[in-house]
Amino acid sequence: MDLEKEIQQAARLVKDPAGRQVRVLEDQEAVRLAAASGLSPAAVYETALAREIVPYRYLRNHECISVNDQLRLARSRVAVVGAGGLGGNVILLLARIGVGRIVVVDSDRFDETNLNRQALSSMETLGLPKAEVAARMVEGINPGVEVIAHTARLDPSNGISLLRGTQVVVDALDNVPSRFALQDAARDLNIPLVHGAIAGFEGQAMTIFPEDRGMNLLYGKNPKGEKSGRPTPEAMLGVPAITPALIAALQAMEVLKILLDRGRVLRKTMLHADLETGRIEEFSFG
Amino acid sequence: MKIEVNLYASLGKYRRSDARDRPWAVDVADGATVGELLNGLGVPADEVKMIFLNGLHAGREASLKEGDRLGVFPPVGGG
Numbered sequence: 001m002d003l004e005k006e007i008q009q010a011a012r013l014v015k016d017p018a019g020r021q022v023r024v025l026e027d028q029e030a031v032r033l034a035a036a037s038g039l040s041p042a043a044v045y046e047t048a049l050a051r052e053i054v055p056y057r058y059l060r061n062h063e064c065i066s067v068n069d070q071l072r073l074a075r076s077r078v079a080v081v082g083a084g085g086l087g088g089n090v091i092l093l094l095a096r097i098g099v100g101r102i103v104v105v106d107s108d109r110f111d112e113t114n115l116n117r118q119a120l121s122s123m124e125t126l127g128l129p130k131a132e133v134a135a136r137m138v139e140g141i142n143p144g145v146e147v148i149a150h151t152a153r154l155d156p157s158n159g160i161s162l163l164r165g166t167q168v169v170v171d172a173l174d175n176v177p178s179r180f181a182l183q184d185a186a187r188d189l190n191i192p193l194v195h196g197a198i199a200g201f202e203g204q205a206m207t208i209f210p211e212d213r214g215m216n217l218l219y220g221k222n223p224k225g226e227k228s229g230r231p232t233p234e235a236m237l238g239v240p241a242i243t244p245a246l247i248a249a250l251q252a253m254e255v256l257k258i259l260l261d262r263g264r265v266l267r268k269t270m271l272h273a274d275l276e277t278g279r280i281e282e283f284s285f286g
Numbered sequence: 287m288k289i290e291v292n293l294y295a296s297l298g299k300y301r302r303s304d305a306r307d308r309p310w311a312v313d314v315a316d317g318a319t320v321g322e323l324l325n326g327l328g329v330p331a332d333e334v335k336m337i338f339l340n341g342l343h344a345g346r347e348a349s350l351k352e353g354d355r356l357g358v359f360p361p362v363g364g365g
Contacts, residue, residue, distance in 0.1 A: 085364070233295040
């Protein structure tokens with residue numbers, strides 16, 4: 001079948017909330033055409049967007065993300081390493097905004113202590129691998145997004161193979177040695193890394209380009225799994241739901257800015273938020 | 287001279303002020319360094335990972351001056 005012709009026929013004209021006319025393709029049609037053509041809904045979205053036909057679900061993106069930018073997102077591949085407190089929120093945001101492919105890396109399964117904060121955890125998903133749950137949840141939110149799930153722990157031996165082909169990597173990990181392994185892999189692949197970390201009602205975010213000192217500035221020397229003998233800040237202060245939601249939103253926005261080459265990226269600048277005092281500050285590494 | 291001291295995350299336990307929502311001004315001798323101030327407050331050096339003076343990355347040896355804003359961070363790594 002001629003997919004492009006079918007999409008042109010299935011598209012309809014609507015007015016957006018500002019009264020502008022937009023040609024749209026509804027999901028029902030996109031899914032039908034995907035099944036009929038043997039392609040993925042993601043491929044149908046891409047073909048539609050390339051002809052300036054907006055998947056109807058993105059109508060309310062349209063005001064701040066142009067059709068061309070929506071197409072760039074649809075063609076993007078982003079890795080999220082860690083699918084817990086930060087990662088779960090980042091994955092859901094990237095799926096709704098329309099990043100076409102999301103590589104999810106997490107070796108864990110959901111347990112009861114994750115329910116206080118991890119957006120992908122629920123009574124139904126306890127005991128299931130986090131990466132697989134991410135794929136299932138995203139499928140239910142946006143069939144135009146493909147999740148490539150890896151139930152694996154990223155380490156120096158597998159980082160490059162897990163992340164190859166992605167344009168941006170999100171650091172949604174929960175420990176320092178793994179963050180260094182992730183930074184090494186992102187450097188080797190020459191891709192930017194969007195860092196986020198939380199403890200209590202405070203959190204931080206920063207984008208690290210391959211030539212930046214990154215983790216070495218944030219954490220000093222690579223601890224390589226050695227225990228300092230002290231409990232970590234997050235062990236002492238806990239990790240409540242509100243903090244990862246905020247930091248994940250900042251991380252998702254960094255991804256968007258990098259992919260679309262717009263806005264001001266938080267490079268060599270750590271943004272710190274203290275939700276209890278309401279203070280958001282920037283700290284510069286010069 | 288007075289320095290505004292901000293101890294973040296788990297370093298907050300070394301703060302000797304109840305008012306978390308107000309700047310904490312600490313008196314130090316003229317010419318004191320960041321390290322001397324932190325030692326005076328009893329903040330263990332091995333708990334400190336990042337120091338910022340007036341929002342810019344700095345080291346323990348940096349000299350302080352009246353009205354400086356000091357920010358001190360532990361290694362926050364939760365997710």
